[in-house]
Amino acid sequence: MPELPEVEVVRLGLSPFLAGARVGNVRVFHERAVRRNEGDFSGELKDVEILHVSRRGKYLWLVTNGDMAVVIHLGMSGQLRMRSAHDADLAQFAQHPHLRLRFTLTDSQGKATFLDFLDQRTFGGMHLSPLVSVEGEKIPQSILHIARDPLDPHFSFNPFAQKLHRKKTEIKRALLDQSLISGVGNIYADEALWRSRVHGNFKADQLSDVVVEQLVHNVKEVMHEALEQGGTSFDSLYVNVNGESGYFSRNLNVYGRESEPCDRCGFPIERLKFMNRSSFYCPLCQSLEQGIA
DNA sequence: TTTTGGTCCTGGATGC
DNA sequence: TGCATCCAGGACCAAA
16 A cells, blocks of 8 residues: 555656656546546647656646646556557556556657556546745645645654644544545554653643654654565555566555564563554553553 | 544455 | 345544
8 A cells, every 4th residue: 555655666666757748648448536626638638748847745746847747646556657659568558447547649759658647546636736945845636635744854843742742632533634644544544652761642732842843753763664674565556657666565564463572572462443543552651641651 | 622433445355 | 046135354434
């Protein structure tokens, strides 16, 4: 499931192919992939030039020469794959059951390339949004509500901590709230909470500054480590632009490890149902009494 | 205004 | 073997 490190791996993979590329046509195979658009998605992109690829949290966007952005969210199972006109399986790939959208492009060298969007569970998609200037940056209007992510050089601890201290909800839910801090999903929230010895059900407004600072540090740390290993892949649902998996799943301490011994204390990892999804934690290291220190 | 829980969606895994 | 059910979870929305 793509969270911030996986999306950043995709952005890094796309950038050299897409910078300076011109859109020929866009073929939509599944309407859900463009469901957030009101206008003609394909028509508005005809002959548009892509300048570069940006990211905030789990959102990617292609900046075009018309001060417009193609905003992309991978959802749970979205994949972006670059293909050249010489790929032997290009035609066969067009029959792929999960292919939702295909860009035909001419890259900066004048060569034909293809950008495919595959999405098994169709939670992902893309839409057009005008770019607006905020704090000296150009951001798609549709994602102005998305907070800066912890790897953003302009991410600032104090505004996040102040907003967090006003939240009367559980810390895990707050970490997943993209308007507070973006890019954190279920996997990295569980991992950062384990590293911080904080139970996900602990109330956000009762955490001390010291613990919040440690938590932010651990969110950054786990994301940097995942990024270095190409992201987390459990199955074929997350791959980079070349179709390769990441290796960080081998380093997870709690996520997906129910009943296995905690790497720190040996107590069996437990699983809780939380917000219609699973939370993994160590009941000994992450008791509800911890978090105030 | 804030919190909370339901819904969307597909396909693999599991149980009967 | 075949069918039904469960499960995964990010974003959004509506009810409380």
